[in-house]
Amino acid sequence: MTTSVPAETDVLVIGAGPAGSAAAAWAARFGLDVVLADTKTxxxxxxxGDGLTPRAVHELQNLGLGDWLATQPRNLGLRAAGFKQTLLLPWPGGTLPNYGSAVPRMELDAKIREVALDSGAIPADGYRAVDVVKENDRVVAVIFEIREDGKRVTKEIRCKRLVVADGAKSQLGRSLGREWHKDTAYGVAGRAYIDSGRSNDKWISSHLELRGEKNEVLSGYGWIFPLADGEVNIGVGTLATNKRPADINLRTLTELYTKQQRELWELDGELKNFSSALLPMGGAVSNIAGKNWMFIGDAAGCVNPLNGEGIDYGLETGHIAAEMLADTANNPNADLTHLWPGELSVQYGTAFSIARRIAGLLTVPGFINTFGPVGMRSKSLMTIALRVMGNLVTEEDKDATAKLWRTAGKFSLKLDNRPPFS
Ligand SMILES: Cc1cc2nc3c(=O)[nH]c(=O)nc-3n(C[C@H](O)[C@H](O)[C@H](O)COP(=O)(O)OP(=O)(O)OC[C@H]3O[C@@H](n4cnc5c(N)ncnc54)[C@H](O)[C@@H]3O)c2cc1C
Incomplete structure (x- = not known):
């Protein structure tokens, strides 16, 4: 496999998660030569959490994965539970599909990457990007570490343009001056798999009243996403900032939450494959572009601050980035330094600004305890919350909630000391 990797390409994409594979697929479809590198095979x-919002479903359909998605579980919306209430909140539909899905990332990411390769991108598997080579403000090559005949060797791939989609930690970000601002709310979450008698349930579930060992209400939430294969994805997440770091042990909390849900969800056996991660959110990342490079997906902080979902943004930013690369392919003076953050601000600036402001409030001790029960008493309020929290307001939506959300976003943006993506 390593011998077929070209020494140079038009577009080099680092990371074959949803963002990188989407970027590679679209760029190849727009006629550009693409290499898609990932440290893993x-x-x-x-x-x-493996949850796919209607927005993610929409982008997967655009990629041509509609038939495959039809064979995957389909969920109708969110079952929000807590504070003595359980509400079934259907996905709002409108200009987006009225259903979501949940597919283990082991399967989903391989499928999206397959689409990229079918579209013409060339894979570079087991290629770990470790540094860049620059000439006059441009990245002209990326240096990789790979294993060859049991030895670690370095390889270089030269490129005209570089797309960095290497996830939340973004190793390559260190070489390119990317900065993650943890004074803005970020996510802290862990998940595992477990057998369940209810893996065919048609609703993804979120428990907004997460209780600790002493029955105290914790700031955070638990989720159970049915995978329709005899298993569910179960996890817990919370929000944190530098000022208010998350004071929880995610593994212990996931185990406790599993114990609390065992009977209701007919959970059987032990948790499998527990792991956890931090998540940059709401565009709280600076220096996400340079003359001929751009960051997308988690690497650009494109995660919804109110529910931790980022597959949809990964797919979307991959798509929009490829459009920009195609549009500027024949312009030697094109400079992505401001073009790219500008485009992301147009797409997500207002929604991220207001969402991360609210996310900041959720880290305040006692906030959930005080306002959670009030919210859960009103199905209409929670329906609106699901829609805005799930990023299910599009530019085409002209109803009162959409208008209010956009106005609040614009107002919030004016108050921002450091707006998203700056
Ligand atoms: C516990 C948890 C639960 C979540 N639940 C959901 C959910 O239910 N729904 C949802 O939409 N989102 C969820 N998210 C967020 C979601 O996982 C991310 O937003 C999404 O994976 C972003 O995709 P990406 O392509 O930007 O990055 P990633 O999916 O992280 O892909 C990055 C890729 O880059 C590769 N890579 C990394 N470093 C290098 C390197 N140096 N060289 C080459 N390759 C490299 C990696 O191997 C990887 O394949 C959750 C996150 C967490 C932590």
Missing amino acids: FPRDKTC
Whole structure:
């Protein structure tokens, strides 16, 4: 496999998660030569809740995965539970599909990568990007570490343009001056798999009243996403900032939450494959582009601050990045330094600004305890919350909730000391 990797390409994409594979697929479809490099070989696991919002479903359909998705579980919306209430909140539909899904990342990511390769991208598996080579403000090559005949060797791939999609930690970000601002709310979450008699349930479930060992309400939430294969994805997540770090042990909490849900969800046996991660959110990342490079997906902080979902943003930012690369392919003076953050601000700036402001409030001790019961008493309020929290408001939506959300976003943006992506 390593011998067929070209020494140079138009577009080099680092990371074959949803963002990188989507970027590679679209760029190849737009006629560009693409190499898609990943440190891992596929299929590979990725710490995730595996939930696909209608927005993610929409982008997967655009990629041509509609028939495959039809064979996957389909969920109708969110079952929100807590504070003595259980509400069934259907996905709102409108300009987006009215259903979601959940597919283990081991399978999903391999499938999206397959689409990229079918579209013409060339894989570079087992290629770990460790540094870049620059000439006059441009990245002209990426240096990789790979294993050859049991030895670690370095390889270089030269490129005209570089797309960095190497996830939340973004190793390559260190070489390119990327900065993650943890004074803005970020996610802290862990997940595992477990057998369940209810793996065919048609609703993804979130427990907004997460209780600790002493029955105290914790700031955070638990989730159970049915996978329709005899298993569910079970996890817990919370929000944190530098000022208010998350004071929880995710593994212990996931075990406790599993114990609390065991009977109701007919959970059977032990937790499998527990893992956890931190998540940059709401565009709280600076220096996400340079003259001929751009960061996308988690590497650019494109995760919804209110529910930790980022597969949809990964797919979307991959798509939009490829469009920009195609549009500027024949312009030697094109400079992505401001073009790319500008485009991300247009797409997500207002929604991220207001969402991360609310996320910051959720880290305040006692906030959930005080406002959780109020919210859960009103199905209409929670329906609105699901829609805005799930990023299910599109530019085409003209109803009162959409208008209010956009206005609040614009107002919030004006108050931001450091707006998203700056
Ligand atoms: C516990 C948890 C639960 C979550 N639940 C959900 C959910 O239910 N729904 C949802 O939409 N989102 C969820 N998310 C967020 C979601 O996982 C991410 O937003 C999404 O994976 C982002 O995709 P990406 O392509 O940007 O990055 P990734 O999926 O992280 O892909 C990055 C890729 O880059 C590769 N890579 C890394 N470093 C290098 C390197 N140096 N060289 C080459 N390759 C490299 C990695 O191997 C990987 O394949 C969750 C996150 C966590 C932590």
